[in-house]
Amino acid sequence: MKTVGIIGINGMVGQKLLAEFQKIKTPFETKTFGRKDDITPLDIAVLCTDNPDSRVLAQQLKDKVRFIVDMSSEFRLEKDVPLVIPEINPQTITADTHLIASPNCTTTGLVMTLAALRGHYTPLEIFFCSYQAISGGGKKLLEDFHAPGSLYANNCVPQIGSIQPNGYTSEELKGIFETRKILDLPDVKVYPHTVRVAVENSHSLGVTAKLDKPADLDEIKKRMNAFPNLKYTDDIITPKQASGQETTYACRLRRDLYEPNIIHYFITFDNLLKGAAMNARQIVELLLEKF
C-alpha cells in the first residue's frame, strides 16, 4: 500500500490535511511527522512547513520520497516545479515530476474565478484588494490574535509578509507571479493590495478584471457555476459562511460603469481548505490515482 506522510503535523495546515485525508477513497497509509521525528521513506510527502524548513526537508527527502508536495512559497516560481490547482492545471504534473508546489492561498481563490472564464474571456489586467484571515498566518499569528493587545484585534493591517525594496509586500508579489504561472498568462498585469483583517478564518478579495472583450454577466455567472468547487451567487456571502466549506464563492458581479470590458466582484473561500489542505488533498488524490 502507498504511504503518504504529513510533515509539520502540528501546524494549522498539517492538522487540516490530516482531516482531509479521510475523504480520499484510494486506500493508502498515513504517516505523520513533527519537528523532532525521523522521516521514513514515503511514496508521497506533503511538507506543511515554512520556507527555509521546506527547502531543507526537500533536500533531505530527495532520495527517500517519490513525490513531494510543498505548501510553502519556496519552490513555487521555479521553472521545473509545477504550481498546481487540480481544477486548473493537473496536466502540469508528469511522470518526471518529483516536486509539486501548492499555491498561495489568496492567489488560489483569485485564479479559480478567472480560470472559470477560460475559453471565452482572457483577463488582460487584474486588480485585487484582499481581506485576509488570521489563520492564513499560521498558528503563531492565531495565538497572537487571541493575546491581549494584539495589533490584529479589531483592526486591519496593510502588510502581509515582508516589505520588499520595490515597496510591495512579499504576499503581493506572490499574487502577481503565481497568478501568471497558474493561468499560463505570463504577460497578464496584476495589481495586488493585500491586507490582514480581524477575521479568524477565510480569505476574501475584491476583484476588478479587465477582459479581452465586453463582459456578459450572465455568461460569466454561468461559467463560474459550471466550474468545479466554485459557486457564483447573487446573495451576499461572507467569510463566516465560507469557513469549513470546500467551495470558493463569488458574488456581487457587476459591469464597470465606464468600461464594458471591466468587471468587479467579491470572492470568499476557506484559506485553510481550498487555499491549502483541500488543494493538497486533491493533489495527493491525483497522484494516487494517476501514478
Ligand SMILES: NC(=O)c1ccc[n+]([C@@H]2O[C@H](COP(=O)([O-])OP(=O)(O)OC[C@H]3O[C@@H](n4cnc5c(N)ncnc54)[C@H](OP(=O)(O)O)[C@@H]3O)[C@@H](O)[C@H]2O)c1
Ligand atoms: N495557513 C494557511 O492558510 C496557508 C495557506 C496556504 C499555504 N500555507 C503554507 O503552508 C505552510 C504551513 O502553514 P501553517 O499555517 O500550517 O503554519 P504553522 O501553523 O506555523 O505550522 C508550521 C508547522 O511546521 C512545523 N515544522 C517546521 N519545521 C519542521 C520540520 N523540520 N519538520 C517537521 N515539522 C516542522 C512546525 O513545527 P512546530 O509546531 O514544532 O513549530 C509547525 O507545526 C506554510 O509554508 C504556509 O505558508 C498556509
